[in-house]
Amino acid sequence: MMKKTTIHDYSKEHIAYLNAIKRKNIFISCMRYLIIIVFILFWELSAMLGWSDPFISSSPSRFIVSIANLYKEGALFKHIGITLFETVVGFVVGTVLGTLIAILLWWSNTLSRILDPYLVVLNALPKIALGPILIVWFGAGVESIIVMGLLISLIVTIMSVLAGFNEITDEKQFLMKTLGATKYQILTMVVLPASVPTIMNALKLSVGMSWVGVIVGEYLVSKSGLGYLIVYGGQVFKLDLVMASIVILCILAALMYYVVAYFEKRMIKWRTHE
Amino acid sequence: MADTLVRMKDVSFVYHDISGENKAVADLNLDVKSGEFISIVGPSGCGKTTVLSMLSGIITPTSGTIEVNSKQIGYMLQRDHLLDWRTIEDNVFLSLQVKGLMSDETKRNSLELLRRYDLYSFKDSYPRQLSGGMRQKVALIRTLAFSPSLLLLDEPFSALDFHTRLKLADEIYDIIRKEKKTAILVTHDISEAISMSERVLVFSKRPAHVKSEYKMNFTKDTPPFMRRSDNGFKDCFDMIWSDIDDEENNNT
Numbered sequence: 001m002m003k004k005t006t007i008h009d010y011s012k013e014h015i016a017y018l019n020a021i022k023r024k025n026i027f028i029s030c031m032r033y034l035i036i037i038v039f040i041l042f043w044e045l046s047a048m049l050g051w052s053d054p055f056i057s058s059s060p061s062r063f064i065v066s067i068a069n070l071y072k073e074g075a076l077f078k079h080i081g082i083t084l085f086e087t088v089v090g091f092v093v094g095t096v097l098g099t100l101i102a103i104l105l106w107w108s109n110t111l112s113r114i115l116d117p118y119l120v121v122l123n124a125l126p127k128i129a130l131g132p133i134l135i136v137w138f139g140a141g142v143e144s145i146i147v148m149g150l151l152i153s154l155i156v157t158i159m160s161v162l163a164g165f166n167e168i169t170d171e172k173q174f175l176m177k178t179l180g181a182t183k184y185q186i187l188t189m190v191v192l193p194a195s196v197p198t199i200m201n202a203l204k205l206s207v208g209m210s211w212v213g214v215i216v217g218e219y220l221v222s223k224s225g226l227g228y229l230i231v232y233g234g235q236v237f238k239l240d241l242v243m244a245s246i247v248i249l250c251i252l253a254a255l256m257y258y259v260v261a262y263f264e265k266r267m268i269k270w271r272t273h274e
Numbered sequence: 275m276a277d278t279l280v281r282m283k284d285v286s287f288v289y290h291d292i293s294g295e296n297k298a299v300a301d302l303n304l305d306v307k308s309g310e311f312i313s314i315v316g317p318s319g320c321g322k323t324t325v326l327s328m329l330s331g332i333i334t335p336t337s338g339t340i341e342v343n344s345k346q347i348g349y350m351l352q353r354d355h356l357l358d359w360r361t362i363e364d365n366v367f368l369s370l371q372v373k374g375l376m377s378d379e380t381k382r383n384s385l386e387l388l389r390r391y392d393l394y395s396f397k398d399s400y401p402r403q404l405s406g407g408m409r410q411k412v413a414l415i416r417t418l419a420f421s422p423s424l425l426l427l428d429e430p431f432s433a434l435d436f437h438t439r440l441k442l443a444d445e446i447y448d449i450i451r452k453e454k455k456t457a458i459l460v461t462h463d464i465s466e467a468i469s470m471s472e473r474v475l476v477f478s479k480r481p482a483h484v485k486s487e488y489k490m491n492f493t494k495d496t497p498p499f500m501r502r503s504d505n506g507f508k509d510c511f512d513m514i515w516s517d518i519d520d521e522e523n524n525n526t
Contacts, residue, residue: 171355178330178349179372189368193359268359 058243066240067248079245083214083225084252086142090149091210091256095203097150098157105158106165106191107183123159127151127213131220145217145225152213153206160205164198165191200264207260211253226252278343279424279456280306280329285338286481287324298324300481302338306456308423311447313459313467315514316477316485317521322460325482326426329458344456346373348422352429354413356401363388363397366416375420384419391415391449407438407445414446418453425450427459431466443470444497451494464514468507469498476517479524486517 010018040060046052047059054062070076105112130151131144138144168191176186218227226245233241282304289296298321306312314322327333328340330349356365366384370376388394393412401409410430417425430446431439447470450457461467467474471490478485488510492501501507 171351171353174332175349175351175355176372177332178347178351179369181372185372189372190357193357196359 055237056239058239062240063244063247066238066244070244079225079229080248080252082142082222083218083227083249086145086214086217086225087149087210087256090146090213091153091207093146094150094153094157094206094210098154098202098206099161099199101158102161102165103187103192105162107187112162119155119159123155127155128216131216134217135221140221142222144221145214148217148220149210149213152216153209156209157202157206160202161195161199164195164202167198168194197264197268200260200267203260204257204264207256208253211249211256215249277308278305279308279310280304280343280458281339281341282325282329283339283341285325285328285335285340287321287328287333288336289324297481299328299335300483302483304475304484306424306458308343308456309454310473311450311457311459311471312473312475313461313471314475314477315461315464315467315518316482317479317518318462320477320479320521321482322477323428326428326458326460329424330426342424344422344424346420346422346424348417348420348425348455350414350417350425350427350430352433354401354406354409356409356412356416358401361398361400362393362404362412365401365412366419369416369419373420380419383421384415387415387418391445405438406434407442410434410442411445411449414449418449418455423456425455425457427457429461430459432461432463439466440499444499447498464511464518465502465507466498468510468514469501474510474514476514476521479521485521488514 043057044060047054047057047062067076070079105115127148131148134144134147134151138147172190172194173186176190181189214225215227215230218225219231222228226249229245230242230249233239233245282302285299285302285304286297287299289298302325304325314325316322324333326349328335329342330347331342356362357368360368363385366388367376367381370380370384385394385397388397391411393408393415396404396408401412404412414430431443434442443466457471459467459470468488468490472492473490474488475484476486476488477483490501490510491506492504496504
């Protein structure tokens with residue numbers, strides 16, 4: 001029905017219009033790179049020219065050396081690995097558990113109403129306050145950190161996924177009822193697939209949350225991981241180490257976000273389908 | 275009930291909510307013959323949809339009896355509610371899947387329906403790519419896929435623009451006639467009711483019962499659009515209009 005028109009069929013005005021859009025997009029990408037390049041250059045230069053004290057504010061060349069040293073000691077991937085492991089486990093368990101609990105609450109309106117105030121309070125509670133309890137219960141190790149990452153993302157996941165479920169119109173469910181659908185069929189054929197976009201959005205949120213949980217957890221207890229490096233670097237005044245860890249953290253967090261975004265794109269193809 | 279497909283006898287329905295009870299339907303009597311196309315019109319909020327819900331078995335009447343002599347009942351809503359993530363073909367199969375009727379034969383029949391009504395080339399498209407009228411036609415085929423003999427149409431045209439509405443009314447009338455279905459159409463559009471059906475029932479306001487009944491004298495082959503220019507159309511419209519108007523203004 002819809003024929004693909006080639007560029008030759010367009011009028012001059014339309015081609016000019018398309019070119020203007022293209023130019024704008026190129027400009028935006030250039031500016032993005034420019035900002036980071038100028039920032040790094042300025043940082044480096046200010047350290048070289050003595051405008052700032054690299055002992056306090058570090059500098060790109062110094063934190064790169066710091067990363068290289070970590071690599072030589074063989075510690076770089078150990079720290080990255082541990083933090084990444086904790087985050088992924090916390091994130092995946094939080095997502096699966098959160099979605100399961102949301103399904104349960106969707107299934108039973110009564111249960112949902114009974115538990116509503118508890119969810120509200122748990123959501124408002126700063127989960128970090130539970131840190132000391134977690135250490136006592138799970139020990140000063142990886143377990144506590146994972147639970148912290150899990151806790152921080154869990155409640156948000158439950159609430160946003162449930163909100164997604166409840167967004168599905170009653171009329172769509174009514175249609176299913178006219179076909180004689182069971183509640184389980186309504187769940188698997190309509191509610192879950194319709195909520196994929198909401199769930200993916202919730203995941204993008206909770207990826208960030210998991211990182212917060214894990215880094216805070218590492219501040220509190222750990223002997224390794226990027227959070228540990230940051231705290232340790234701060235305590236011994238090795239700002240190069242702190243900056244190096246933060247840069248690595250930035251890259252990892254961005255990568256993980258893009259992994260989720262990639263899955264999102266693949267799972268809701270029908271949305272972008274022309 | 276030889277060729278009576280639907281019989282409602284002294285049917286009442288009461289809704290409960292916190293503010294009290296609400297009698298939606300009272301002492302409703304209604305017969306529909308096999309192969310008939312009837313319309314129900316009435317003042318807004320008069321319980322027309324409640325009647326369809328009872329016929330489909332989603333809710334049970336508070337009192338009275340309903341006999342429906344049809345194994346499968348198809349229900350068509352105001353919106354098509356096609357599932358965005360399913361292709362047209364899979365949307366049509368939805369009803370079969372829910373009812374556990376998926377088989378090579380039912381699948382073939384459904385695809386044949388798509389072919390017969392010019393939607394086959396879109397079977398791998400997504401709902402997003404279709405116009406409102408086409409989507410509603412797909413919704414009808416999803417309803418026809420499990421071969422119901424009774425169709426309940428709950429304002430199936432009211433979400434469409436005027437032009438599409440008139441065109442689709444013709445098409446859907448044609449499909450229903452060719453597939454030899456019995457249909458009950460609920461609508462607030464008097465012209466639509468007159469142009470599509472053999473009988474028009476005017477409902478009273480709440481609690482709903484049949485206030486008056488009009489028989490149409492069109493031949494079955496006249497498409498709804500042509501009926502609108504029939505001589506008797508205007509008179510019929512006026513009579514039904516004044517019936518409904520009476521009900522709206524009657525406060526006792």
